[in-house]
Amino acid sequence: EDQVTQSPEALRLQEGESSSLNCSYTVSGLRGLFWYRQDPGKGPEFLFTLYSAGEEKEKERLKATLTKKESFLHITAPKPEDSATYLCAVQPSGGYQKVTFGIGTKLQVIP
Amino acid sequence: DSGVTQTPKHLITATGQRVTLRCSPRSGDLSVYWYQQSLDQGLQFLIQYYNGEERAKGNILERFSAQQFPDLHSELNLSSLELGDSALYFCASSVVGRGGTEAFFGQGTRLTVV
Numbered sequence: 001e002d003q004v005t006q007s008p009e010a011l012r013l014q015e016g017e018s019s020s021l022n023c024s025y026t027v028s029g030l031r032g033l034f035w036y037r038q039d040p041g042k043g044p045e046f047l048f049t050l051y052s053a054g055e056e057k058e059k060e061r062l063k064a065t066l067t068k069k070e071s072f073l074h075i076t077a078p079k080p081e082d083s084a085t086y087l088c089a090v091q092p093s094g095g096y097q098k099v100t101f102g103i104g105t106k107l108q109v110i111p
Numbered sequence: 112d113s114g115v116t117q118t119p120k121h122l123i124t125a126t127g128q129r130v131t132l133r134c135s136p137r138s139g140d141l142s143v144y145w146y147q148q149s150l151d152q153g154l155q156f157l158i159q160y161y162n163g164e165e166r167a168k169g170n171i172l173e174r175f176s177a178q179q180f181p182d183l184h185s186e187l188n189l190s191s192l193e194l195g196d197s198a199l200y201f202c203a204s205s206v207v208g209r210g211g212t213e214a215f216f217g218q219g220t221r222l223t224v225v
Contacts, residue, residue: 004153034213043113043201043216044154087154098169099144099214101154 004102023088117217129190136204
């Protein structure tokens, strides 16, 4: 069974205080690892897809990295508008396979 | 706006009843996914359709069923509803069926069973 564990469950940062969110995963062959952002009461918003260990992707203040067992979402100099729940998900390789989501990290950025 | 439309936004119904949730995918997307998100729980994959055919099944209860129509919209049918079925139900769509690409989520249907 595929598993995704995200830590910490909640994170409170001061504006400008950089940090990282962790996503540990277990999957039998990785097709893709996804990061999403979810605001309260809204649908998840796609951020990144990572396919292989060593890959990195950036978008504004966010940078996602991938190893064989985990992924990190680095947030540089966050702003209050970065407050949201960040979700990590994995999809195994081989045909049509379901995506497994982690519970997420709830990030709060204080002005 | 992701381009995925879900209706209704809110639904309140009694235990034992049946409801239908509707999803219109983004223009051009052939895959539709259904997810359930309960309070303090992650997104639980229910089922995926690709161009009208069921492609992958997750933890979907026998009381739940879905289909994708020729115009690619999809419906999720929930029957014999229980209090524990109260949750946010999301639909997502993507271009391809095999994944490895981003899925775009709708705003969800909040189902409350009383």
